[in-house]
Amino acid sequence: MNRVTAFKWVPSFAQGSVRDIRVRWALEEAGIPYGDHLIGFEDQATAEYRALQPFGQVPVYRDGTVQMFESGAIVLYIAQSSDALMPADPAGRAMVMTWLFAASNSVEPFVAQLAGIDLFHASEDWAKERRPQVEEMLRKRLADLQTALGDADFFANGAFSAADILMTHVLRDLRHTTIVADYPKLAAYLARCEARPAFQRALADQLAPFKEAEARQPELAGN
Amino acid sequence: MNRVTAFKWVPSFAQGSVRDIRVRWALEEAGIPYGDHLIGFEDQATAEYRALQPFGQVPVYRDGTVQMFESGAIVLYIAQSSDALMPADPAGRAMVMTWLFAASNSVEPFVAQLAGIDLFHASEDWAKERRPQVEEMLRKRLADLQTALGDADFFANGAFSAADILMTHVLRDLRHTTIVADYPKLAAYLARCEARPAFQRALADQLAPFKEAEARQPELAGN
Structure with missing residues (x-):
């Protein structure tokens, strides 16, 4: 399964802007199914996560062939094998x-x-x-x-x-x-x-865990 | 002929930093011959140059197949066809x-x-x-x-x-x-x-016209 790391929750100013949305959108346009792996702020500094992403950020992307970070690189990699994102010539x-x-x-x-x-x-x-x-x-x-x-x-x-x-x-x-x-x-x-529609799906999928977290912990909402 | 735009002269703080050096270096590593097309600051705002580079900057790159700007994109494009810059897997x-x-x-x-x-x-x-x-x-x-x-x-x-x-x-x-x-x-x-050596050649090739310009117009030197 292709997998994208994203956050369990971020403050409202960052909701809809965290960079996994770029990768989600590219995968939606290309019609590639994927799952997300949600991390918390406490995971960003662990040696295990830093081995995947040296700056502790999201997203990290893995499929059966590659393991990457940098959302721009990941989007370009996905595009190279999808004519929905890049022409052939x-x-x-x-x-x-x-x-x-x-x-x-x-x-x-x-x-x-x-x-x-x-x-x-x-x-x-x-x-x-x-x-x-x-x-x-x-x-x-x-x-x-x-x-x-x-x-x-x-x-x-x-x-x-x-x-x-x-x-x-x-x-x-x-x-x-x-x-x-x-x-x-x-x-x-x-x-x-x-x-x-692909952007709207990507946005909804990024926001869904944030809304769930805020339903569980109402003190998060509005932050 | 592959061609890279560069400046005729820039102030000393920018000498060795103008972004055509990235493309020159990639071409040198890949062993691809090229020529440069030198422009002046007065060319940066012309409609003709803006059609090639919307922000009026250097470099623009042309070969027989593509016309591009953005030094990062150009370096990656060159790398995609050279095993000196990117592995095969x-x-x-x-x-x-x-x-x-x-x-x-x-x-x-x-x-x-x-x-x-x-x-x-x-x-x-x-x-x-x-x-x-x-x-x-x-x-x-x-x-x-x-x-x-x-x-x-x-x-x-x-x-x-x-x-x-x-x-x-x-x-x-x-x-x-x-x-x-x-x-x-x-x-x-x-x-x-x-x-x-490829970096040193790229650096020397960027600097050469600046030194020539300063020899012709000594008031430029030291700026």
Whole structure:
């Protein structure tokens, strides 16, 4: 059985954002059945888990052939054997890889800096001084990204691909703000990707154990 | 002819760090001949260049089959057809992809935040307040990274791979500090990778036009 590690519970700000959702979504698009292996925060530092994931994070992915970590690598690995996530021609495959790395390395750092300030440091003096610079750089990047998307529905080759899984996940981490709405083509793109049944299933499957944990321990809810 | 875009000249802090060096190094390891196409800062905003690279950056890569941007994607593409950069077995290839993304998405953000403060914001109040937090997070990540490397020479499968090209490039961006020296296995790893003849050729080839430009325009030198 293909298996993805995920958390038993995370605080509300992280619900729907933990990176196993990228892998769940890819597996759903590819039609590959899988199970999840849920871990707790107490497992993150164990030598046993660190041997699978050196930074103590999720997800780890295992199938009968490979054992991997890094959600971007796992999504690309799954895509390489599914025409639902990557076309067959070399030029098209290269463009999917290009946009997958663009999401991960050219867009995510700008989003992560803003989200990091807003979620973890909002009350600190340095964050108040720095945030306008971070938002300005992010907006420049999003403007370039919108220009690159143009009138296409998806980033690589005009068709949905593994790259859109990462790009959607990255842009969703701005949902505590109204920034994406200022880039209407990106906002429509994000809505288009989030509406996919495979994404909705992945999201529901990530959230289900969190809701169960909160039903068992009501003091968790709202955190 | 395979072709990589690079800059005619960059300021001294960026010399040896511009991302075409990743692609040059991969091509050198793989024994693939290539030429470079040098651009100026004035080319970065043109519609013609943006059609190739939506963010106006380098490198862009073209061979007879593909046209790509994102240095991580290009290095992985080159690796997929060279046993000098990736083994043949699926589990080994997955591990190279894992560590290539780890360099790009789990190590680079920590390095880039510190380097960004030191190179561009050192005199700003927010940066003085923030830097200790950033260095602390970076050091935790480097400690985990050193543990993961253990006594191996390289990160994936114990053999040099495409992943080491990205990891080396990322760790080199701390060379304005003495931080890496505090992690002796990482320091030895970095020295081992930088000593490779293919890296040295890539570095020399990136630097050559900068030196020529500075010989023609001495006012550039030292900037």
